[in-house]
Amino acid sequence: MDLGKMVLRGxxxxxxxxxxxxLKDEIGxxxxxxxxxxGGVILVGVSDKRKIRGVQIGRKTVADLAEYxxxxxxxxxxxxxxxxxxxxxxxxxxxxxxxxEKPVFFKSYxxxxxxxxxxxxxxxxIRRLAKESGxxxxxxxxxxxxxxxxxxxxxxxxxxxxxxRDERNLNIPIDTPVDEVLMRLSASRNGKLTNASILLFGxxxxxxxxxxxxxxxxxxxxxxxxxxxxxxxxSGSVIEQVDKSLSFVLEHIPKxxxxxxxxxxxxxxxxxxxxxxEAIVNAICHRNYEEKGNVQIRVFDDxxxxxxxxxxxxxxxxxxLKRTHKSIPRNPIIARQFFWIKFIEEVGTGTNDMIxxxxxWKIPEPEFKYVTGDxxxxxxxxxTEEYLKNSGLNERQIKALEYVKKQGNITNKEYQxxxxxxxxxxxxxxxxxxxxxxxxxxxxxxxxxxxxxx
Numbered sequence: 001m002d003l004g005k006m007v008l009r010g011x012x013x014x015x016x017x018x019x020x021x022x023l024k025d026e027i028g029x030x031x032x033x034x035x036x037x038x039g040g041v042i043l044v045g046v047s048d049k050r051k052i053r054g055v056q057i058g059r060k061t062v063a064d065l066a067e068y069x070x071x072x073x074x075x076x077x078x079x080x081x082x083x084x085x086x087x088x089x090x091x092x093x094x095x096x097x098x099x100x101e102k103p104v105f106f107k108s109y110x111x112x113x114x115x116x117x118x119x120x121x122x123x124x125x126i127r128r129l130a131k132e133s134g135x136x137x138x139x140x141x142x143x144x145x146x147x148x149x150x151x152x153x154x155x156x157x158x159x160x161x162x163x164x165r166d167e168r169n170l171n172i173p174i175d176t177p178v179d180e181v182l183m184r185l186s187a188s189r190n191g192k193l194t195n196a197s198i199l200l201f202g203x204x205x206x207x208x209x210x211x212x213x214x215x216x217x218x219x220x221x222x223x224x225x226x227x228x229x230x231x232x233x234x235s236g237s238v239i240e241q242v243d244k245s246l247s248f249v250l251e252h253i254p255k256x257x258x259x260x261x262x263x264x265x266x267x268x269x270x271x272x273x274x275x276x277x278e279a280i281v282n283a284i285c286h287r288n289y290e291e292k293g294n295v296q297i298r299v300f301d302d303x304x305x306x307x308x309x310x311x312x313x314x315x316x317x318x319x320x321l322k323r324t325h326k327s328i329p330r331n332p333i334i335a336r337q338f339f340w341i342k343f344i345e346e347v348g349t350g351t352n353d354m355i356x357x358x359x360x361w362k363i364p365e366p367e368f369k370y371v372t373g374d375x376x377x378x379x380x381x382x383x384t385e386e387y388l389k390n391s392g393l394n395e396r397q398i399k400a401l402e403y404v405k406k407q408g409n410i411t412n413k414e415y416q417x418x419x420x421x422x423x424x425x426x427x428x429x430x431x432x433x434x435x436x437x438x439x440x441x442x443x444x445x446x447x448x449x450x451x452x453x454x
Contacts (some may be wrong), residue, residue, distance in 0.1 A: 003086040003093075006043065007050050011116040014040035019047045021055055021065065027094070028072055028106040029118050034096035035077055035104035036121065036129065037113035044092040054089025065092070074105045074314070102129040109315045123326045126314075139289055140196035140331040141186075144208055147193040153203045154178055156237055160201070164340035186333055195289070196333035199238045206235045211309070214245045214284065215294045218252040222300045233294075238284050238334065242343065245280045245297055246273065252299045253381075268361070270381040271304065275357035275366065278350050279377040281343045283308035286330050293374065303380045312375055318368040321351035362454065364437060393438075396421065397429055401438070401453075409442075409450040 011017055016030045021044055034040035045055040055061075062081050070076045080095040103110040103126050110126060111118045121129070130138075157178050164170035172184055182188040187197035198205050205212050218229040230252060234244045253270040283295045288310025296307035312318065313328040327348035329335035338344045355365050358379070367378040393401075396419040403418055404410050410418075415426040430451055433439040440454040 003043070003052075003084055003091060006041070007046055007052060007086065010050055011048070013113055013115060014038060016040065016042045016116070017046040017048055017050070018042060018044045019053055020044070021061070021092070024065075024068055025107075027065075028069065029109075029111050031069055031073060031077055031079065031094070031096055032104050032106040032109070033111035033113040033118040035073075035099040036102050036110060037098065039096050039098040040113065042094040042096070044094065045089065046091065052087045052089055052091065054087075055092055057083055057090045057092075062092070065094075072107050075099070075101050077104060105314050108317050123315075123328045126328070127332075138330070138332055140194065140199070140333045141189070142195050143189060143192045144195045144198045147198050147202075147208060149179060149193070151198060151203055151208075152178055152182070152193070152201050153237070156201045156239070157181055160239065160337070160341065164337075167342040168340050170340050185337060187337070194333065196331065196337075199289075199334060200337055202237060204235075205237060209289065211289065211292045211294060212238065213294045214241050214280075214297060216245060216248040216297045216299075218299045220301075222302050224298060224300075239337075239341070239343075241284055241295075242277070242281055245284075245295075246277050249276050249280075249297060249299060249304065253304065271363065271379045272357040272361045275354040275361075275379065276304075276306075278354050278357075279306040279366070279379075281338065282350055283375075283377075285334055285338050285344060286313070288330060291373075303378055305379075306377045307371070308375045308377075309373075310375065311370055311373065318370065318375070321368045322355065322365075324348075324352075359437065362437065393433070393436075394429070397433055400429075401433075404439070404451065404453055409452045411450050412446070415451075 006015060007017075009015065014034070018027055018030075027042060027044065030040070030042050034042075045053055047053055062083065066078070066081055070078060077096065077099065079097075082093045082095075084091045084093050103121060110121045112121050158174055161170065161172055161174045161176070161181065165172075165174070172181060176184075179188070179191070182193065182197050182201075187194055187200065195209070198208050199212055202208065212235075214234040216232045216234060218231070219225070220227060220229050232248055234241050234248070236244070250269065250273060255267045255269055280295075280297070283306050287295055287308045291309040293309040295309065296305075298305045298307070310330070313330045316325060316328055325348045327346050329346070335344060335346060339346045344350060351366075351368065354377070358365050364380045367380075369376055369378070400410055400415050400418055403414070412423060412426050412430060415421075415430060416423055419426070430439065434441055434451070437454055439451045441449060441451055443449045
């Protein structure tokens with residue numbers, strides 16, 4: 001390899017320069033881009049302007065770089081890494097082959113090479129690459145070995161067709177033969193039943209997939225320890241599981257009564273049922289069925305959780321769910337049937353709707369996070385100490401809340417005095433707590449404006 005000639009040619013569709021090993025994330029993006037395209041070479045120690053700068057090479061430099069690339073790529077990439085010389089300086093050459101298994105992610109995103117730049121790949125292109133990569137199919141599209149039409153509940157199919165026709169005008173007559181229905185719903189392949197067909201319409205889906213259950217538990221207090229107040233394992237089709245799981249939650253969360261007007265009294269559940277249902281639907285529809293765990297619903301005194309086995313489909317991360325994002329179904333056949341019966345919309349708005357419902361209910365926004373490899377949605381019926389610790393509030397804001405608990409309210413001037421800060425900083429932090437739904441303002445004007453717990 002003539003490094004001098006390569007450097008003179010400049011960056012291209014198959015060549016990239018990086019001046020320093022400190023640019024590890026940019027190197028990782030190039031690994032992804034080359035793996036998803038025609039392959040290429042990264043020269044570390046060369047500037048964008050084709051100047052050979054060189055790099056410092058230690059005893060573990062190459063091994064650490066290889067480990068970093070392996071740890072942050074999915075599927076894992078093992079490029080050829082060599083130390084070379086040019087102009088009496090050390091250069092690291094990273095040679096990347098086109099991957100047989102696409103798309104290749106670096107951290108949470110995946111890239112392709114376009115000219116001499118890397119471009120992030122869209123969700124639709126991610127699905128196309130996955131399909132084209134060795135004919136790979138999604139888990140729910142795979143043939144369910146040993147399953148036949150006798151394992152399908154015909155009544156369940158007819159109920160689905162009626163509901164889908166009513167909700168979305170699905171154009172499949174209710175008396176259509178079951179095998180044709182499954183074919184038209186893409187739930188069978190070449191006359192064979194898929195995993196999706198059994199999960200959606202099977203008489204006993206758990207005979208094929210033990211993990212396809214929802215485990216519901218009502219704990220005593222706020223800790224996940226025995227004794228349980230109630231526990232139920234919900235089986236049957238994934239469609240049945242949605243309503244049965246929601247019923248369990250509504251049986252075990254309190255209703256609160258308040259005066260809506262001077263005379264009228266209203267009852268309201270601790271959490272908005274529409275938000276709970278959305279979380280349950282997402283957990284059942286988008287879970288990783290290749291993992292052996294169950295969907296879990298945990299109900300406590302002051303909060304509840306919905307656990308879904310597996311992390312979000314790449315490149316989504318929990319933070320994405322609080323802003324506009326695309327729908328990336330892990331199980332597209334199940335998702336499509338959930339769409340037909342209006343369980344989901346397939347446009348990535350479900351988590352945003354959950355946030356909206358909670359705000360309307362005047363409770364904290366739901367939390368989205370990973371716990372031991374599972375995706376967990378948490379609803380809180382009120383602001384607790386644990387919530388405050390994880391809410392992103394700074395020490396001054398938490399100190400002010402303690403003041404409000406003791407005194408009943410706080411003014412801007414008192415906030416300044418408690419924290420020894422300026423009026424502008426106090427105003428900004430108080431407004432942030434109002435926006436988060438923790439405080440609300442009462443009164444008007446500088447002298448009369450106070451903040452109380454919402």
